[in-house]
Amino acid sequence: xxxxxxxxxxxxxxxxxxxxxxxxxxxxxxxxxxxxxxxxxxxxxxxxxxxxxxxxxxxxxx
Amino acid sequence: xxxxxxxxxxxxxxxxxxxxxxxxxxxxxxxxxxxxxxxxxxxxxxxxxxxxxxxxxxxxxxxxxxxxxxxxxxxxxxxxxxxxxxxxxxxxxxxxxxxxxxxxxxxxxxxxxxxxxxxxxxxxxxxxxxxxxxxxxxxxxxxxxxxxxxxxxxxxxxxxxxxxxxxxxxxxxxxxxxxxxxxxxxxxxxxxxxxxxxxxxxxxxxxxxxxxxxxxxxxxxxxxxxxxxxxxxxxxxxxxxxxxxxxxxxxxxxxxxxxxxxx
Numbered sequence: 354x355x356x357x358x359x360x361x362x363x364x365x366x367x368x369x370x371x372x373x374x375x376x377x378x379x380x381x382x383x384x385x386x387x388x389x390x391x392x393x394x395x396x397x398x399x400x401x402x403x404x405x406x407x408x409x410x411x412x413x414x415x
Numbered sequence: 416x417x418x419x420x421x422x423x424x425x426x427x428x429x430x431x432x433x434x435x436x437x438x439x440x441x442x443x444x445x446x447x448x449x450x451x452x453x454x455x456x457x458x459x460x461x462x463x464x465x466x467x468x469x470x471x472x473x474x475x476x477x478x479x480x481x482x483x484x485x486x487x488x489x490x491x492x493x494x495x496x497x498x499x500x501x502x503x504x505x506x507x508x509x510x511x512x513x514x515x516x517x518x519x520x521x522x523x524x525x526x527x528x529x530x531x532x533x534x535x536x537x538x539x540x541x542x543x544x545x546x547x548x549x550x551x552x553x554x555x556x557x558x559x560x561x562x563x564x565x566x567x568x569x570x571x572x573x574x575x576x577x578x579x580x581x582x583x584x585x586x587x588x589x590x591x592x593x594x595x596x597x598x599x600x601x602x603x604x605x606x607x608x609x610x611x612x613x614x615x616x617x618x619x620x621x622x623x624x625x626x627x628x629x630x631x632x633x634x635x636x637x638x639x640x641x642x643x644x645x646x647x648x649x650x651x652x653x654x655x656x657x658x659x660x661x662x663x664x665x666x667x668x669x670x671x672x673x674x675x676x677x678x
Contacts, residue, residue, distance in 0.1 A: 354467045358473075359426065359438060359473035359592075360473060360475060360569055360592035360594055361468060361471050361472075361595045362464065362467065362468040362590060362591040362592040362593075363468060363590055363592070364465045364468045364469055364592055366464075366468070366590030367449040367460070367461040367464050367465065367590070367591075369447075369590065370450045370583070370587055370590050371449070371450050371451060371457065371461070372584070372588050373451070373583075374450055374451065374452075374488075374579075375452050375585055376616045377579050377583075378491070378492055378495045378496075378575070379495070379499075380574065380575065381425050381499075382499060382500060382503060382571075382574070383570065383574050385565070385570055386500070386574070387504075388505060388561065389559060389560065389561045389565060389566065389567050389570060390505075390508050390509065390559060390567065391508065391562060392561040392562065393507075393508075393510075393559045393561065393567075394508040396562070397510065399672065400480055402429065410603065414626065414642075
């Protein structure tokens with residue numbers, strides 16, 4: 354088996370890469386995420402149908 | 416039948432097998448174990464690979480390893496993004512279906528944390544959502560949007576995923592010095608005994624119940640001239656033990672070796 358200059362890994366690479374991956378994964382949530390949730394919540398509140406009286410319209414007519 | 420070794424056998428194997436200096440094949444799970452610090456094999460794998468690099472042993476893999484690596488890290492990143500969201504969000508502001516899923520998720524996390532504390536494990540268990548669970552969250556998060564048309568899912572993707580998966584792969588490929596073998600003539604001359612064919616890979620899926628990606632990796636290794644495959648996956652190691660012939664074999668973390676020997 355003849356090899357033509359295969360690449361060799363660098364000592365310390367696993368720890369360095371794992372640490373960077375960890376840092377990237379643990380970024381705090383952005384302000385925008387909370388803003389989207391808030392706006393969606395307020396829009397849905399406004400869309401909710403008006404609550405009806407337990408008494409029907411017909412009762413009112415009586 | 417092939418042989419099985421633990422990480423601690425590497426020094427002896429280097430002395431006994433000069434062929435080892437020409438390279439070893441590496442499985443996806445080992446790359447995950449070495450790049451994800453919550454993996455139960457992280458510490459041992461990191462030390463083992465540093466030893467491999469010190470001894471200037473090149474590592475080889477095929478394209479299936481790349482595809483699987485991207486897929487598993489994608490699941491890890493999305494799980495942590497969703498868990499991070501679940502930990503801080505005011506559940507009362509979420510639509511009922513998403514709120515219910517987040518509550519269930521928080522309960523699962525509490526159970527896992529409680530179990531980890533009770534069992535005092537060296538490597539605590541971590542939650543990893545399945546593909547179906549991630550899709551469920553995606554569908555519900557797509558429905559949470561603002562008047563500008565921006566939605567929760569894409570914002571979470573942009574923030575937490577962005578180009579992180581591809582950059583993680585590039586750094587791993589460079590840092591670990593990964594060499595690729597395929598079916599080019601040059602690869603066949605240098606690294607393969609014969610061309611890895613689909614029939615053999617399919618037989619591994621049927622007889623061993625391997626996933627297609629694992630079957631392609633095992634099949635490539637069995638067709639290769641390399642003596643050893645490094646893996647932390649029980650299934651992959653067992654498939655090689657059952658299908659390979661000496662001198663080929665597997666190196667696994669000691670805890671995996673004990674599990675396989677106890678079967």
